Amino acid sequence: xxxxxxxxxxxxxxxFFRKTTKQKADELGITGWVRNTDDGNVEIHAEGxxxxxxxxxxxxxKGPPAARIDQVQSMDVPxxxxxxxxxxx
Numbered sequence: 001x002x003x004x005x006x007x008x009x010x011x012x013x014x015x016f017f018r019k020t021t022k023q024k025a026d027e028l029g030i031t032g033w034v035r036n037t038d039d040g041n042v043e044i045h046a047e048g049x050x051x052x053x054x055x056x057x058x059x060x061x062k063g064p065p066a067a068r069i070d071q072v073q074s075m076d077v078p079x080x081x082x083x084x085x086x087x088x089x
Contacts, residue, residue, distance in 0.1 A: 003032070003079045004053055006044040008060055010070035017042050018087045020064040028052045031082035035089070047079055 008017070013036050021034045021044060030052060032045040046056055063069050 001047050001079050002050050002053055003045065003047040003077050004057070004074050005077045006046065006057065006060060007037075007073045008042040008044065008063070008069060008071075009040075009073075010063075011066075011068040012042045012063065013040055015066035016064050017067055021060070022085055022087050024056065024059050025085035028056055030056055031085050032080075033082070033086050033088050035087070045077070045080070045082075046085075047082055 018034045018036065025032065025046065028048065030046050030048040032047050034042060034044045037043050044060065046053060048056065057072065057074060061069055061072050
């Protein structure tokens, strides 16, 4: 199954980005994780079909209502075989 690593920059911490990312991932059937980075960004590892990953990435470009997305960097990465999507602390 395809996997992507995304780095989301902008005003993305303190706006429920991780919580709403998990909700969207669960809705789409995506597995993986989301976490805040020390430099104020959000990092995501997502696994799913190419079509679903494209929908998910499109959502990530908008994020939750209080977020301001400046940039989404994405790269294909090896699948790690997650069985759910989790918020990492």
